[in-house]
Amino acid sequence: MAIRNIDVAKDNLTFGKLNDVSYRSFSHMASFYGRFMEPHRHEGYFQLHYIDFGYINLNLDDSVNLTPKVPLLILTPPSAPHSFFTTNETTGHVLTVRESLITPIIEKLYHSNPNIILNKAVFLSFAENSEIKKNIDRFFRIIQSSIENVDTDQDLVLSHLVQSLFSYILCKREFKDSLTVAPMVNGDLTIFQNFIKLIEANYHKQLSVPDYARLLSITDSKLKDMCRRFSSLPPKRMIFERVLLEAKRRLVYSDRSINQIAADLGFTDPSYFARFFVRCVGQTPSQWRKRSKNMQHIYQDIHHITTV
The missing domain is CATH 2.60.120.280 (Regulatory protein AraC)
Structure with missing residues:
Protein backbone atom coordinates (compact mmCIF):
# COMPACT_ATOMS: atom_id res chain seq x y z
CA MET A 1 0.00 0.00 0.00
CA SER A 178 12.10 24.39 18.08
CA LEU A 179 14.47 23.86 15.14
CA THR A 180 18.19 23.45 14.75
CA VAL A 181 18.91 26.32 12.41
CA ALA A 182 22.34 27.01 11.00
CA PRO A 183 23.49 30.62 11.33
CA MET A 184 23.00 32.87 8.33
CA VAL A 185 26.16 33.40 6.32
CA ASN A 186 26.62 35.35 3.12
CA GLY A 187 28.09 33.92 -0.07
CA ASP A 188 27.50 30.85 -2.26
CA LEU A 189 23.95 30.52 -0.92
CA THR A 190 22.38 29.98 -4.33
CA ILE A 191 24.70 27.05 -5.07
CA PHE A 192 24.04 25.53 -1.66
CA GLN A 193 20.28 25.89 -2.13
CA ASN A 194 20.60 24.22 -5.55
CA PHE A 195 22.45 21.36 -3.88
CA ILE A 196 19.51 20.87 -1.49
CA LYS A 197 17.10 20.86 -4.44
CA LEU A 198 19.27 18.33 -6.27
CA ILE A 199 19.26 16.04 -3.24
CA GLU A 200 15.47 16.19 -3.14
CA ALA A 201 15.24 15.31 -6.84
CA ASN A 202 17.92 12.59 -6.84
CA TYR A 203 18.23 11.04 -3.35
CA HIS A 204 16.84 7.74 -4.69
CA LYS A 205 19.55 7.45 -7.37
CA GLN A 206 22.53 6.86 -5.05
CA LEU A 207 24.54 9.73 -6.55
CA SER A 208 27.93 10.38 -4.98
CA VAL A 209 29.32 13.70 -3.74
CA PRO A 210 31.42 14.05 -6.94
CA ASP A 211 28.25 13.43 -8.99
CA TYR A 212 26.49 16.32 -7.23
CA ALA A 213 29.57 18.53 -7.60
CA ARG A 214 29.57 17.91 -11.35
CA LEU A 215 25.86 18.74 -11.59
CA LEU A 216 26.59 22.01 -9.77
CA SER A 217 29.70 22.68 -11.90
CA ILE A 218 31.92 23.04 -8.83
CA THR A 219 34.71 21.02 -7.25
CA ASP A 220 34.18 18.44 -4.52
CA SER A 221 36.16 20.56 -2.07
CA LYS A 222 34.03 23.65 -2.75
CA LEU A 223 30.84 21.65 -2.15
CA LYS A 224 32.25 20.29 1.12
CA ASP A 225 33.28 23.77 2.22
CA MET A 226 29.81 25.25 1.49
CA CYS A 227 28.07 22.46 3.38
CA ARG A 228 30.41 22.96 6.34
CA ARG A 229 29.61 26.69 6.43
CA PHE A 230 25.87 26.57 5.80
CA SER A 231 24.68 23.36 7.43
CA SER A 232 27.57 22.13 9.62
CA LEU A 233 27.12 18.73 7.93
CA PRO A 234 29.31 17.23 5.19
CA PRO A 235 27.52 16.71 1.85
CA LYS A 236 27.65 12.92 2.15
CA ARG A 237 25.84 13.12 5.50
CA MET A 238 23.21 15.46 4.03
CA ILE A 239 22.54 12.94 1.24
CA PHE A 240 22.40 10.04 3.71
CA GLU A 241 20.01 11.93 6.00
CA ARG A 242 17.54 12.44 3.14
CA VAL A 243 17.75 8.77 2.10
CA LEU A 244 17.30 7.71 5.72
CA LEU A 245 14.28 9.98 6.19
CA GLU A 246 12.57 8.48 3.13
CA ALA A 247 13.43 4.95 4.26
CA LYS A 248 11.80 5.60 7.65
CA ARG A 249 8.74 7.12 6.00
CA ARG A 250 8.22 4.13 3.73
CA LEU A 251 8.80 1.61 6.49
CA VAL A 252 6.21 3.35 8.67
CA TYR A 253 3.59 4.32 6.11
CA SER A 254 3.72 1.72 3.32
CA ASP A 255 3.37 -2.05 3.07
CA ARG A 256 6.14 -2.48 0.48
CA SER A 257 8.69 -5.13 1.35
CA ILE A 258 12.06 -4.07 2.72
CA ASN A 259 13.72 -5.31 -0.48
CA GLN A 260 11.32 -3.20 -2.55
CA ILE A 261 12.00 -0.13 -0.40
CA ALA A 262 15.73 -0.71 -0.81
CA ALA A 263 15.30 -0.86 -4.59
CA ASP A 264 13.11 2.25 -4.57
CA LEU A 265 15.94 4.12 -2.85
CA GLY A 266 18.59 2.96 -5.30
CA PHE A 267 20.18 0.14 -3.27
CA THR A 268 21.03 -2.72 -5.64
CA ASP A 269 21.94 -4.93 -2.67
CA PRO A 270 19.24 -5.22 0.07
CA SER A 271 21.86 -6.35 2.59
CA TYR A 272 23.77 -3.11 2.04
CA PHE A 273 20.55 -1.17 2.69
CA ALA A 274 20.09 -3.11 5.93
CA ARG A 275 23.67 -2.32 7.03
CA PHE A 276 23.18 1.35 6.12
CA PHE A 277 19.99 1.51 8.19
CA VAL A 278 21.52 -0.24 11.21
CA ARG A 279 24.55 2.05 11.12
CA CYS A 280 22.33 5.16 11.09
CA VAL A 281 19.47 4.07 13.37
CA GLY A 282 20.81 1.27 15.53
CA GLN A 283 17.99 -1.06 14.46
CA THR A 284 17.37 -3.22 11.42
CA PRO A 285 14.67 -2.05 8.98
CA SER A 286 12.42 -4.91 10.12
CA GLN A 287 12.85 -3.95 13.79
CA TRP A 288 12.03 -0.32 12.97
CA ARG A 289 8.96 -1.37 10.99
CA LYS A 290 7.74 -3.74 13.71
CA ARG A 291 8.02 -1.04 16.36
CA SER A 292 6.19 1.45 14.16
CA LYS A 293 3.45 -1.00 13.19
CA ASN A 294 2.90 -1.86 16.84
CA MET A 295 2.33 1.82 17.56
CA GLN A 296 -0.07 2.00 14.58
CA HIS A 297 -2.06 -0.92 15.99
CA ILE A 298 -2.31 0.77 19.38
CA TYR A 299 -3.44 3.91 17.58
CA GLN A 300 -6.16 2.02 15.68
CA ASP A 301 -7.31 0.26 18.88
CA ILE A 302 -7.77 3.65 20.55
CA HIS A 303 -9.88 4.77 17.59
CA HIS A 304 -11.99 1.59 17.73
CA ILE A 305 -12.61 1.90 21.48
CA THR A 306 -13.70 5.54 21.18
CA THR A 307 -16.11 4.88 18.32
CA VAL A 308 -17.96 1.75 19.54
Missing part, protein backbone atom coordinates in the same frame (compact mmCIF):
# COMPACT_ATOMS: atom_id res chain seq x y z
CA ALA A 2 1.48 3.34 -1.04
CA ILE A 3 1.12 6.45 1.08
CA ARG A 4 -2.14 8.08 0.03
CA ASN A 5 -2.01 11.50 -1.61
CA ILE A 6 -4.99 13.73 -0.78
CA ASP A 7 -5.61 16.40 -3.41
CA VAL A 8 -7.73 19.07 -1.70
CA ALA A 9 -8.54 20.64 -5.07
CA LYS A 10 -10.06 17.40 -6.38
CA ASP A 11 -12.03 17.08 -3.14
CA ASN A 12 -13.49 20.56 -3.83
CA LEU A 13 -12.05 22.01 -0.63
CA THR A 14 -10.10 24.88 -2.21
CA PHE A 15 -11.11 28.47 -2.82
CA GLY A 16 -10.41 30.69 -5.81
CA LYS A 17 -9.85 30.05 -9.49
CA LEU A 18 -6.28 28.79 -9.03
CA ASN A 19 -7.11 26.36 -6.19
CA ASP A 20 -4.20 27.80 -4.21
CA VAL A 21 -5.75 27.81 -0.74
CA SER A 22 -7.96 25.46 1.23
CA TYR A 23 -9.32 26.57 4.60
CA ARG A 24 -11.67 24.57 6.79
CA SER A 25 -12.28 24.35 10.50
CA PHE A 26 -10.73 21.24 12.01
CA SER A 27 -14.20 19.98 12.94
CA HIS A 28 -15.32 20.29 9.30
CA MET A 29 -12.24 18.43 8.05
CA ALA A 30 -12.78 15.71 10.69
CA SER A 31 -16.39 15.27 9.60
CA PHE A 32 -15.25 15.07 5.95
CA TYR A 33 -12.28 12.69 6.37
CA GLY A 34 -12.90 11.21 9.83
CA ARG A 35 -11.41 11.61 13.30
CA PHE A 36 -9.02 8.74 12.56
CA MET A 37 -7.06 10.11 9.62
CA GLU A 38 -5.09 7.44 7.78
CA PRO A 39 -1.47 8.09 6.69
CA HIS A 40 -1.39 10.57 3.83
CA ARG A 41 0.45 13.50 2.28
CA HIS A 42 -0.52 16.47 0.10
CA GLU A 43 1.63 16.61 -3.03
CA GLY A 44 2.11 20.21 -4.15
CA TYR A 45 0.74 21.70 -0.92
CA PHE A 46 1.97 22.75 2.51
CA GLN A 47 -0.50 22.09 5.29
CA LEU A 48 -0.86 23.93 8.58
CA HIS A 49 -2.96 22.45 11.39
CA TYR A 50 -3.77 24.73 14.30
CA ILE A 51 -5.32 22.73 17.16
CA ASP A 52 -6.64 25.14 19.79
CA PHE A 53 -8.52 22.70 22.06
CA GLY A 54 -8.76 19.00 22.80
CA TYR A 55 -6.55 15.96 22.28
CA ILE A 56 -4.52 14.71 19.33
CA ASN A 57 -2.43 11.58 18.89
CA LEU A 58 -0.11 12.22 15.97
CA ASN A 59 2.06 10.20 13.60
CA LEU A 60 4.24 12.81 11.94
CA ASP A 61 6.79 12.04 9.26
CA ASP A 62 9.09 9.36 10.73
CA SER A 63 7.86 9.80 14.32
CA VAL A 64 4.88 7.87 15.70
CA ASN A 65 2.49 8.11 18.64
CA LEU A 66 3.17 11.75 19.53
CA THR A 67 0.77 13.42 21.96
CA PRO A 68 1.86 17.08 21.87
CA LYS A 69 0.35 19.64 24.18
CA VAL A 70 -2.47 21.85 22.85
CA PRO A 71 -2.55 24.70 21.65
CA LEU A 72 -0.47 23.33 18.81
CA LEU A 73 0.77 24.17 15.31
CA ILE A 74 1.68 21.35 12.91
CA LEU A 75 3.43 22.28 9.65
CA THR A 76 3.79 19.55 7.01
CA PRO A 77 5.57 20.09 3.67
CA PRO A 78 4.30 18.31 0.53
CA SER A 79 6.54 15.26 0.96
CA ALA A 80 5.80 14.60 4.63
CA PRO A 81 3.31 11.84 5.53
CA HIS A 82 1.14 12.27 8.61
CA SER A 83 -1.83 10.66 10.34
CA PHE A 84 -3.68 11.32 13.55
CA PHE A 85 -6.51 10.48 15.89
CA THR A 86 -8.54 13.18 17.66
CA THR A 87 -11.44 13.07 20.09
CA ASN A 88 -14.80 14.60 19.17
CA GLU A 89 -14.26 17.76 21.19
CA THR A 90 -10.96 18.64 19.46
CA THR A 91 -11.21 21.94 17.55
CA GLY A 92 -9.00 24.14 15.44
CA HIS A 93 -8.25 25.17 11.86
CA VAL A 94 -6.64 23.60 8.79
CA LEU A 95 -4.91 25.51 5.98
CA THR A 96 -3.66 23.69 2.89
CA VAL A 97 -1.67 26.04 0.65
CA ARG A 98 -0.02 25.52 -2.73
CA GLU A 99 3.73 25.25 -2.23
CA SER A 100 4.52 28.01 -4.75
CA LEU A 101 3.03 30.51 -2.26
CA ILE A 102 5.08 29.27 0.70
CA THR A 103 8.44 28.11 -0.69
CA PRO A 104 9.71 31.66 -1.48
CA ILE A 105 8.99 32.71 2.12
CA ILE A 106 10.94 29.74 3.52
CA GLU A 107 13.86 30.28 1.16
CA LYS A 108 14.08 33.92 2.23
CA LEU A 109 13.68 33.43 5.98
CA TYR A 110 15.76 30.24 6.22
CA HIS A 111 18.08 30.86 3.30
CA SER A 112 21.08 29.29 5.04
CA ASN A 113 19.19 26.01 5.50
CA PRO A 114 15.71 25.95 3.86
CA ASN A 115 15.80 22.16 3.89
CA ILE A 116 14.90 22.21 7.59
CA ILE A 117 11.39 23.42 6.65
CA LEU A 118 11.02 22.34 3.02
CA ASN A 119 11.41 18.61 3.64
CA LYS A 120 10.69 17.91 7.30
CA ALA A 121 7.44 18.13 9.26
CA VAL A 122 7.59 20.18 12.46
CA PHE A 123 5.25 21.08 15.31
CA LEU A 124 5.15 23.68 18.05
CA SER A 125 3.15 23.76 21.29
CA PHE A 126 2.70 27.05 23.17
CA ALA A 127 0.92 28.49 26.18
CA GLU A 128 -2.83 29.15 26.19
CA ASN A 129 -2.34 32.81 27.13
CA SER A 130 0.69 33.45 24.92
CA GLU A 131 1.02 36.29 22.42
CA ILE A 132 1.50 33.82 19.56
CA LYS A 133 -1.85 32.14 20.29
CA LYS A 134 -3.69 35.46 20.44
CA ASN A 135 -2.23 36.57 17.12
CA ILE A 136 -2.85 33.25 15.37
CA ASP A 137 -6.46 33.39 16.56
CA ARG A 138 -6.72 36.85 14.95
CA PHE A 139 -5.27 35.59 11.68
CA PHE A 140 -7.79 32.78 11.45
CA ARG A 141 -10.70 35.07 12.29
CA ILE A 142 -9.69 37.29 9.36
CA ILE A 143 -9.24 34.30 7.06
CA GLN A 144 -12.68 32.97 8.00
CA SER A 145 -14.21 36.40 7.42
CA SER A 146 -12.60 36.79 4.00
CA ILE A 147 -13.92 33.39 2.90
CA GLU A 148 -17.45 34.10 4.16
CA ASN A 149 -17.53 37.42 2.26
CA VAL A 150 -16.67 36.29 -1.25
CA ASP A 151 -15.81 38.95 -3.80
CA THR A 152 -13.80 39.26 -7.01
CA ASP A 153 -10.56 39.94 -5.12
CA GLN A 154 -10.78 36.78 -3.01
CA ASP A 155 -7.80 35.04 -4.61
CA LEU A 156 -5.51 37.99 -3.92
CA VAL A 157 -6.78 38.53 -0.38
CA LEU A 158 -6.49 34.88 0.60
CA SER A 159 -3.02 34.41 -0.86
CA HIS A 160 -1.69 37.46 0.99
CA LEU A 161 -3.40 36.44 4.24
CA VAL A 162 -1.95 32.94 4.28
CA GLN A 163 1.49 34.21 3.27
CA SER A 164 1.35 36.69 6.14
CA LEU A 165 0.32 33.96 8.58
CA PHE A 166 3.13 31.63 7.47
CA SER A 167 5.63 34.49 7.61
CA TYR A 168 4.51 35.37 11.13
CA ILE A 169 4.87 31.78 12.35
CA LEU A 170 8.21 31.13 10.66
CA CYS A 171 9.66 34.36 12.08
CA LYS A 172 8.63 33.68 15.67
CA ARG A 173 11.40 32.97 18.14
CA GLU A 174 9.32 30.13 19.64
CA PHE A 175 9.20 28.43 16.24
CA LYS A 176 12.88 28.96 15.45
CA ASP A 177 13.86 27.67 18.91
